[in-house]
Amino acid sequence: MKSAEITKKIPLELLCIRLLEERDMYGYEMVQEIKKRSDGLLELNITTLYLALKRLNEHRYVSMYYSDAEAARERSRIYYHLEPAAGEYQRKLEEEYEMVMLGVKRFLEFGQS
Numbered sequence: 673m674k675s676a677e678i679t680k681k682i683p684l685e686l687l688c689i690r691l692l693e694e695r696d697m698y699g700y701e702m703v704q705e706i707k708k709r710s711d712g713l714l715e716l717n718i719t720t721l722y723l724a725l726k727r728l729n730e731h732r733y734v735s736m737y738y739s740d741a742e743a744a745r746e747r748s749r750i751y752y753h754l755e756p757a758a759g760e761y762q763r764k765l766e767e768e769y770e771m772v773m774l775g776v777k778r779f780l781e782f783g784q785s
C-alpha cells in the first residue's frame with residue numbers, strides 16, 4: 673500500500689497530540705518523529721501534517737509560536753504547543769481509535785472459530 677493511502681487511515685490528530693505531550697515541536701520535526709517511531713511505516717507528507725495541526729489550532733487544542741532564529745542565516749520556525757483543552761479531545765480520539773480497531777478485529781475473526 674502506498675504511503676499516501678496509509679495516511680488517510682491513521683488518526684493523525686492523535687499522533688500530533690501524543691508527540692506534543694512530550695515537548696513543543698515544529699512540523700518537519702513531527703514528520704520525522706512519526707516516521708522514526710513507526711519504523712518508516714508512516715511516511716507523511718508535510719502538507720497533510722499541517723492540515724491536521726491547523727484543525728487542532730482552530731479548535732484551540734494546539735497553539736503556535738515563532739522561534740527566535742539563533743543565527744542570522746537560520747530561519748524562524750513555527751512551533752506547536754499542546755494546550756490543556758486537548759486532554760479531553762485526546763481521550764475521545766483514543767476511544768474512537770480503539771473501537772475501530774476492535775471492530776475491524778472482530779470482523780476479521782468472524783466465523784473463524
